[in-house]
Structures are given as C-alpha cells and as structure tokens.
Amino acid sequence: MPTLETKKVPQTYTYLYQEGSLRFFHYRCYSYQTTISVDEEGLVISYPNVFHKMV
Template sequence: MVYISIPTLESKKVPQSYQYIRKEGELRYFKYRCYDYETIICIDSNGLVVDYPNTL
C-alpha cells in the first residue's frame, strides 16, 4: 500500500499483510497487520469488508 500525504503529496510505502483465518458460511476472516496495528476483518462473498473492528 502507498500512503500519500496531503497537501505535500509525499508518498510512503506502508507494509501490510493479510492472513487467511477461516470461512463461516459465505464469510471469510483474515488477520490484518500494519505496523503495530492488528485486527480480524470479515469479508463477504463479493469481497467486500463487512466488519472492520476498531475503526471510526
């Protein structure tokens, strides 16, 4: 992923990873990591995130 700072437009490569955890019905769960942040996200059968805990 690339982060672009506004208004300077400076870009920075941001390391992140997704690890498959399990499938429950039509939902798939992945462990997401970026720097010191880690959470479990839930994806529906269309590939859309349906649950992304600890976000505003």
C-alpha cells in the first residue's frame, strides 16, 4: 500500500524582477533550479518543465 512521507528539504526562492503584473523568482532545491513566475495574487503561473497555468 502506498504511503505518504514528509521531509524537510533545502529550498530557496530568490526574487529576480517584475514584468507587468508578474514577478519572477529563481527556485533552487539540491541541484535542480529554474525560474518561476507568480501573478499579483502570489499564484504560480509558470513552473518550467512542471506546469503552466491554463487561462
């Protein structure tokens, strides 16, 4: 049977810049890193190679 486990991992979000109503952050966790965009409400709009918000 599947189990759900939580564990603490090192993550950082560093503010990069704002373009219109979007804010961009550099995300890093272990060796994975990417740039995500967040809307004016703080919701993630684009998480490259993971998902993009569909309008």
